[in-house]
Amino acid sequence: MAETFDYIIVGAGSAGCVLADRLTRSGTHRVLLLEAGGTDLRFYVQMPLGYGKTFYDKSVNWMYRAEPDPGLNGQSDFYPRGRLLGGSSSINAMVYIRGHRQDYEDWRAAGNVGWGWNEVLSAYKAMENYAGGDPAYRGRGGPLTITDLGGQAHPLCKPFLEATGKAGLKFTPDFNGAEQEGVGLYQYTIKNGIRNSAARAFLRPAMKRRNLRVETHAQATRILFEGNRAVGVAYVQRGMKLDAKGRGIILAGGAINSPQLLQLSGIGPGALLHSLGIPVVRDNPNVGARMQDHHGVNYTWRMTAPTLNDELRPWWGKLKAGVQYILTRKGPLSLSINQGGGFFRTHPGMTRPNMQLYMQAFSTLIPRAGERPILNPDPFSGLSLGLSNCRPTSTGEVMISSADPLAHPRISFRAYSTVSDVEEMLAAVKFLRKIAAQEPLRGLMAEELRPGPAVTDDNALIDDFRQRSGTVYHHACTCRMGPDAGGSVVDTRLRVHGVEGLRVCDASVFPNLIAGNTNAPAMMVGWRGAEIMLEDARA
Template identity: 40%
Template sequence: MVPLSSFDYIIVGAGSAGCVLANRLTEDPQCQVLLLETGGSDRSIFIQMPTALSIPMNTKKYAWQFHTEPEPYLNNRRMHCPRGKVLGGSSSINGMVYVRGHARDFDEWEAQGAEGWNYQQCLPYFKKAEDWAFGEDDYRSQGGPLAVNNGNNMQNPLYGAFVEAGQQAGYMHTDDYNGKQQEGFGAMHMTVKNGVRWSTANAYLRPAMQRANLHVQTGVQVEKVLLDGNKATGVRVRQNGQFREFQARREVILSAGSIGSPHILQLSGIGDPVVLEEAGVELKHALPGVGSNLQDHLEFYFQYECKEPLSLNSKLGPLSKLAIGVRWILFKTGLGATNHFESCGFIRSKAGIEWPDLQYHFLPAAMRYDGRSAFAGHGFQLHIGHNKPKSRGSVKIQSDDLDCPPKIQFNYLQHPDDIEAFRACVRLSREIIAQPAMDPYRGNEIQPGAAVVTDEQIDSFVRSAVESAYHPCGTCKMGAIDDPTAVVDSDTRVIGLRQLRVVDSSIFPTIPNGNLNAPTIMVAERAADLIKQQTALSGESVAVGLAEHWQSQQRCHAPLRG
């Protein structure tokens, strides 16, 4: 146990945001920081080896295995919602894909009341965080904690064929979707360093743990934030079956994620009075927005047989996996050193949309997220989803019992525009794979299947086949203090309370067009300066690439094959 019981800052959650904060706040040697994590060590080959990504997210030891309530617009399916429960949090169980989001996503945040969170102000913090493998420019930087590269550099020819097919279908090529121009097809980036998953635990926490002023406690579950009137004074936790309290001299910072942070607020009596009353929790501070505004990305696998024996399906047997693992253990190279998502695409689902709302991850295999083969033989697949959903859900406390999980309801596909976008996913994807670049490889369509053609057939397929992309956010919305749906202000402070902040993906006002680890790290980098009351990094005015005729055209030219 930590001998101290009082600290300057208490950070709840050693995940994508918490590890960043632990590093940045302990840069001041006079500042004592306590970092609390329910999970344990991330020292596992299944976490550190990139190709093993499907294992930790499906393992109770490393992830909260949440499930939603029956989703009414997905045939009442209960959807899997794993969240990191280990040092590094969800950055230790995710797919390691590095996508910042489109510049307009952050302009959208500011438009919704998150003052100072436009793209110009966020860009310096994306750059501060990263160590980009391919040099510096106005958009990218080197020397930061977070290693970003392209894994095995698209050695499998299927990656390049997919990128070429996207251009033949009428879309742009992008040299760097995290740079000036997101829209288009190109190489995908990942958080891997020297063949090892570069989680925030590796990038930020381990260097900080060498400092005497950082105190890390694992196996600790936070029951509630302690309040003295409208001031947060510390936290009450359970560790080894015993309860104890830690005091915060300056601030308590919740970084428990989009499920954990609103739940802890609700356990503390902070939230919607109606929700708290139904759960039998005493109201301490009314904030109706706590737990609302829940958003996520859905995706499905568009799968094809591959006519050439190039796919990873032949590597899924026990002997092949053993060989991959041995090579990785010895040399940190080969197929074990990549997440296999090495090419991608970002497109708009229809004309009149200013920036991309659909995202492709290309995988040279036909398999499921649990790592099992989808069929016997060679294949490839597109992970395709609509990334700017209008449907909204909630996270609601059910009981004051610490062991009772919250009620999670996304209301996936509730909004008709979301269904329309998934129809575009099916039709546009078929058009891309029908291009000449894929002729040497394209076999039969496995899923959805050639017979799925009409709106009704596509809708039925989507409702039965879509899965979460594991990007929940928005449940402690950042906004103006007079916004009744906002939970934190633009300085990440819980509205109406002192010395309490939330810093993680739960404060996103809207979901970005991309995977959420990169913007979560950026948010934590910028929040650290706000907490330390340092002068924020100067905003950078840069050009933002948009399709020239986005108002009237869905792509830049007609496809070679329709």
């Protein structure tokens, strides 16, 4: 007789790795973790700045592409997602941001009991190990080590922070502490100069336990049902069609793969499923709908001071950085490209920040075809100031277009489709120029390259950010959580409405998008979700 697991987790990404660790820790539960991709033990995955190489690498990346978007002047945006152990935490920029406390209070106010600021703060503190910050807000001794730039911050960070102060922004030493608003230096999921992905922090220790089985190159194709209860998962592994049986099935594939698998299994918009010949288990139009995402744009200047371009563009600079990294695990390859930044309001009447700011001491106006140009910057000293909206009102969707489980789903977004999204981005790009006009940063700038000094009136600025902006890879909310089955996909215990034995636990369950990078909140959902599942198992 085939083995029946207590839990089957589909997806070894940010949330799935945390689930695998937490659900096997006691030794009581047998867990199977299915991952469509392969190992994370690759040089360019473990080296922090190596994410420039993984951006277009189909061996570790789903490489999704969205439908042409009218809000982006008809362009088709690129959606990289991790397809390996650690998921997108193995190919992201490693910035660690929890989000604003009021974001989670909004979750609670919408009826999501157990997901308010106090509950998620407890989860964050329990899972992290951060040496700095106020212990009232930061955790010590958890499995996820978070680090600062320390003495490795680029010299341009100092004039950037001075300029933002003169532009009216306060200095904030810890965006994950008492107050998110302000500017400062980012924190990272990096440990001893190596990417500290969810796989490294949570899954690798758990893989030593006998009650966890991890299957790689195992792409789930369908959830198996007996009546109204999910009882297993069908998957393909190296050309073989296999089944696994479980008492509890947990989807942790992220905001694209989780709704895709639900729809392939008969849970989603009934008319769509009927049209594709998929038997409907539960008609729920919310599956794959209401996707939220952050969109951003960079402004770029030619500098008179050296930037990372000068270090990483010439062959000898690459060699020097490579030797430094291999010998010491330090230098530019041991860091993220996003060093300075913060959160600000585009209007003083707002109660919390609505824009995120990034300072990158490099520029990439002349990219190499087929490769994200982080490791091949421009042949001159360049600096970029970037923005992304924190709480956009534009939405999109993820819908299958075929019953073939190996076909990519159709991703449609309507960026800048609301007046408020356009107005706040317009105000934000104007504020970028205000920052650039402040000393000492202004004195280090030779010329604005993008969009250029000729782009000044509102219509031209709007057309520019529609043309040049795109996703910052924070997709969420496609299986949103809520108490009302008519307006959500899962309840507050992460159980899929209308069926039994099936949960979703990843960024797709966010009721609304949080302000900031989404890797930390996705791991928190895994941690908090495991707590809920273990509570229910004891009940």
